Amino acid sequence: MTSSNFRIGGEIDVRRIGFGAMRLPTEAGAAREASVAVARRAVELGVTLIDTAYMYGWGANEELLAEALHPYPDDLLIATKVAIERPAPGEEAQVNGRPEFLREQVEQALRRLRVERIGLLQMHRLDPKVPLADQLGTLREFQLAGKIGHVGLSEVTVDELDEARRTVDVASVQNRYSLLDREHEAVLDACEEAGIAFLPWRPVHPAASTATAGIAAVAAELDATPAQIALAWLLDRSPVVLPIPGTASLDHLAENVAAAELRLSADQRERLDRITPAPAG
Template identity: 45%
Template sequence: MQATEAPATQAGTITIGGENGFTVNRMAYGAMRITGDGIWGPPRDHDEAIRVLKRTLDLGINFIDTADSYGPHISEELIAEALHPYPEGLVIATKGGLLRTGPNQWPVDASRKHLEEALDGSLKRLKLDQIELYQLHRFDPKVPSEEFLGFLQEAQKAGKIKHIGLSEVGIEQIEEAKTYFDVVSVQNMYNFGQQKWNDVLKYCEQHNIAFIPWYPLNSGNISATEAIKKVAARHNATDYQIALAWLLAASPVMLPIAGTSSVKHLEENVLAATIKLTDEDLQDMPLPK
């Protein structure tokens, strides 16, 4: 397959986990949206969800991000249905630590009991003996941190998890987790219009930790939205493509996970990897300092 047919390859690569880690293309796929409304229940169009997952491979995507809470369980089940046995080089990363009590409801539960059930369930649903990258959804203020960090450490030593990442964390939490295991990724909300985690991004750059931004297009920031639209018009591109192109330009450790339930939108989104922002673009959309 030519590079033009696999646009995700044009985003470059990132190695996660050091010498014993894995290398993937920097344009990835987030599998939250292939579930029902409110990230609850099965998708409206099961066959389209399967087509989306299969199409990711054609486009050069070899990193898929999911979680046991997406559905719950539905996203992981669809991934296995569409892609198992997995091709060599494809990494399925999943997460644990949230409960689902209804559509758009996400209570935190990082207790040992819940994490053990979540991890074992993910292994079974994804038909894996080991999860390449397992990420903790949240530090749980109701649970002593040594309980959930200690569990992840034990699960890694038992071979259920190869690498461990964190989500929605600050530097202090990353440092605490590093006393239990190597932190290879951080998944925080981040986009051009919402850069509150710039200090964490710089920390990740300094320590060779992958930064996985979720919610790449923040429509709540009016000035940011206007800047994105201006640059998008210049490139005859969609707002989402420019938001993703900016993330790729923002840092070499950035690993965007564009999510969608549509093959058409998936193909559009991944073309962001082919967009090179100019100096003029970056005056309108400055990179993080």
């Protein structure tokens, strides 16, 4: 039977379906009030892993979660990400892995989240202009100082993961992956072998919006939605997979959380496995 929990870094016990906060509006007014309600409802429904990042509103998303949920429940892990620099007007955001920039970002994230320690701090992207050992060594310094619990990576290859693990214990990897997008299959396999949490981003789309006949058939058999089937497949794919579907809708939030209760039969799993993923790129 599929386990409903996973211990990130062998230490932080979370339920395997988390919540991605990226889509929550942060502007003042009714939209922000609705976002606060969604974040609080996620916790009420048993979500114990929430993913955010500095890039999501340039700190506003982290501040929203603090407003909604601080003081945090003891079993709640809010994971955030650093290493993206806010662009000037009209410019594109850039990766910045310089140690001085990462130190500033970590300190700011601690302040915005109103915590003294971030349980899981992820590199949003690796900076090809900065030696990897310098980037991750900076986060290791924060670990030793007690300000970071565990370190995660995003959008990495198997080789980058191997290199990173020579500098720091990697607790998680966040790559794009779903039933219809399996480009990073090898990275997931490497994470499973090493016991590293794999947080697929965009775990539902495009399965929910462009469901194939095969997905629709399994959904009908289980009285579920295509999005729920996509999440159930991910949970069944590997015990290290922790999907973090994002939504600003209370109904979709409840739907996503309920997907943890679905159980695919061997036949249903085989049929879904045979669905041809979208071409990479």
